[in-house]
Amino acid sequence: MLCAVTVLDPPSRTAPAHRIHPAWWVAAVTFLALVGAAAFRAVPGVLIDPLRAEFGWSVSTISAAVAVNMALYGLTAPFAAALMEKFGIRRVVMCALLVVALGSGLTVFMTASWQLVLLWGVLVGLGTGSMALSLVATVTGRWFVARRGLVSGVLTAGGAAGQLVFLPLVAWIDSAAGWRAASLGTTAAALAVLPLVAWLLRDRPRDLGVTPYGGTAADDAEPVRAGAARAAMRGLAEAARSRPFWLLAVGFFICGMSTNGLVQPHFIPAAHDHGMPVTTVAGLLAVVGIFDIAGTVFSGWLTDRVDPRVLLLAYYGLRGFSLFLLPPLFGPELHVSMVAFIVFYGLDWVATVPPTLALCREHFGARAPVVFGWVFGAHQIGAAVAAFGGGVIRDATGSYDLAWFLAGGLCVVAAAASMAIRRNLPPSAESARAAAPEEAAADSAHG
Numbered sequence: 001m002l003c004a005v006t007v008l009d010p011p012s013r014t015a016p017a018h019r020i021h022p023a024w025w026v027a028a029v030t031f032l033a034l035v036g037a038a039a040f041r042a043v044p045g046v047l048i049d050p051l052r053a054e055f056g057w058s059v060s061t062i063s064a065a066v067a068v069n070m071a072l073y074g075l076t077a078p079f080a081a082a083l084m085e086k087f088g089i090r091r092v093v094m095c096a097l098l099v100v101a102l103g104s105g106l107t108v109f110m111t112a113s114w115q116l117v118l119l120w121g122v123l124v125g126l127g128t129g130s131m132a133l134s135l136v137a138t139v140t141g142r143w144f145v146a147r148r149g150l151v152s153g154v155l156t157a158g159g160a161a162g163q164l165v166f167l168p169l170v171a172w173i174d175s176a177a178g179w180r181a182a183s184l185g186t187t188a189a190a191l192a193v194l195p196l197v198a199w200l201l202r203d204r205p206r207d208l209g210v211t212p213y214g215g216t217a218a219d220d221a222e223p224v225r226a227g228a229a230r231a232a233m234r235g236l237a238e239a240a241r242s243r244p245f246w247l248l249a250v251g252f253f254i255c256g257m258s259t260n261g262l263v264q265p266h267f268i269p270a271a272h273d274h275g276m277p278v279t280t281v282a283g284l285l286a287v288v289g290i291f292d293i294a295g296t297v298f299s300g301w302l303t304d305r306v307d308p309r310v311l312l313l314a315y316y317g318l319r320g321f322s323l324f325l326l327p328p329l330f331g332p333e334l335h336v337s338m339v340a341f342i343v344f345y346g347l348d349w350v351a352t353v354p355p356t357l358a359l360c361r362e363h364f365g366a367r368a369p370v371v372f373g374w375v376f377g378a379h380q381i382g383a384a385v386a387a388f389g390g391g392v393i394r395d396a397t398g399s400y401d402l403a404w405f406l407a408g409g410l411c412v413v414a415a416a417a418s419m420a421i422r423r424n425l426p427p428s429a430e431s432a433r434a435a436a437p438e439e440a441a442a443d444s445a446h447g
Contacts, residue, residue, distance in 0.1 A: 022202070023143040023213035027151055029193075029200040030139050033093050034159035036193035037100055037131045046170045046282055048269050050179040051116075059269065061113050063391030066265050067384040068121030069128075074256070074380020076129025078373030082231035083130070084138050085369075088203040092130055097190050097197065099127035104187040108180040129380075131159075134373035137357055141369055142204055146214025148361075149354050153300020156353040157293040167268075167289075171282035235370035244363045244424070247417045248356055248375050251312060253382035254414035255352050258319055258407045260379075261386025263288075263345070270400040275332030284334075284342050291346025299351035308355030308362075312418035315352050318344070320411030327401045363424050 048062050083092050103123025110116055136155040140148045166186070173182040205212050212219045239245040264285075271281040302311055322344055329338045360372040390403045 021213050022208050022210055025200050026139060026143050026202060027155065029196050030135065031155055031158040032193050033131055033197055034155060036097060036190045037128045046167060046174055046268060047179045049272060050174060057113055058395060059391040060395050063388045065116045065121045067388035068117055069125040070260060070380045070387055071384035072122060072125030073129040073132060074377040076126050077132040077134040077376045078232040078235060078370050080130040081134035081138055081369045081373040085231060089138060090197060090201045090203060093197050093201060094194060096127045096130035097194055100124055101187045101190040103127060104183055107183045132376055134369055134376060137369040137372045144213045145219050149300040149303035149358060152357050153297045153354045156350050157296035167282040167285045171279045175279060232370055235367050236374050239364060239371045239374060242363060244359065244421045245371065247421045248359060249378035250417045251414040252356060252375050252379040254410045256379035256382035257386035258323065258411055259349055261383030262390050262403055262407050265387050266390040266400055271330055274330040280334060287342050288346040288349060291343055292349040295347030295349065295351045300354040303354040303358050308358045309418050309421055311355040312352060313415045315348055316411045316415035316418060319348050320408040323404050323408030323411065326404050359421060
């Protein structure tokens with residue numbers, strides 16, 4: 001994933017107390033990188049029907065390419081986290097954006113389904129996987145002590161919302177100029193972020209002569225220089241001996257099935273099956289993306305204050321209930337009941353990430369970014385299963401109804417698994433969470 005890059009010097013090597021702490025600039029450019037990478041991930045759901053019409057490929061065939069993308073997106077994450085430890089965040093993110101742009105741009109020349117798998121599945125999967133939620137874990141773990149839950153919620157929302165907010169634009173470009181123009185547009189979105197990453201993204205607070213936001217120099221730990229693959233596999237081997245890891249992985253596997261795997265690629269063709277225009281459905285998923293930002297940021301705020309297990313119980317349980325109610329809501333006309341589903345699903349879309357990340361930090365400490373990469377890998381394997389399985393169910397039964405019901409039932413399982421995780425807080429942690437005076441001090445010191 002690494003390549004030679006030329007980077008620019010940061011605007012300043014110092015950070016006076018009265019100025020904005022550099023951690024916030026790092027978080028801002030990370031947000032933009034996640035949104036840029038997410039642009040291409042908006043494409044498959046909109047373009048399933050155009051690809052079927054042009055090439056005659058089945059839903060299962062196209063879903064297979066989406067499944068490969070989602071699986072690699074997740075399985076790349078722990079190795080990307082280890083690469084960031086060894087080579088730095090900026091190099092990995094810049095090279096990942098270039099790979100995403102390459103895979104997206106070359107799709108305009110494809111003529112066979114194996115090329116779809118190679119470009120959509122392999123290249124874009126590897127590129128976006130290198131900027132998956134392990135990037136969120138790495139940035140928040142290095143640059144923030146105070147406000148970690150809030151910042152992780154904002155960054156997560158950026159990556160997830162980007163996939164959905166782009167949908168109306170992709171659908172409009174497809175209807176006006178064809179799917180190739182839409183694909184090239186997402187290539188441009190990924191490339192547009194590169195200069196900002198080179199300018200503002202820094203690997204560690206010490207690079208700018210500052211301490212992490214709300215922390216001390218002791219919180220800026222030395223980077224791990226071991227081989228990326230070895231570090232990733234060691235993290236998995238250690239985590240696999242822990243019961244919380246498996247419970248988190250099961251919950252996130254189901255989370256991936258019920259969001260990225262099923263709703264993102266199949267909601268548009270499912271609604272289109274019932275006569276709803278594609279541009280209308282794309283607009284609905286964009287609304288999911290907008291409310292996802294609010295829901296995930298609020299979830300991050302809650303994670304700093306509420307037992308993360310309770311939050312996961314609520315998120316998964318309510319998501320399952322809503323999926324059971326979904327099939328009758330489809331129809332040629334847009335009704336208030338469908339809008340209500342969209343608003344709720346947006347609020348719940350990736351609200352699970354901040355509490356899951358908090359539990360990873362609680363149980364795995366300094367290795368949390370790599371371990372969370374593996375938990376996120378489970379998320380994307382679940383997404384891959386649902387992406388392919390949803391296409392198979394549609395081809396076999398002529399309807400997506402069974403897929404929605406299965407996903408709803410599994411969400412109940414995820415809720416139970418989340419509550420089975422034991423807490424691992426140090427004796428003074430509960431009182432610290434309640435008081436949190438350091439956050440107010442950090443706000444005062446860093447602006």
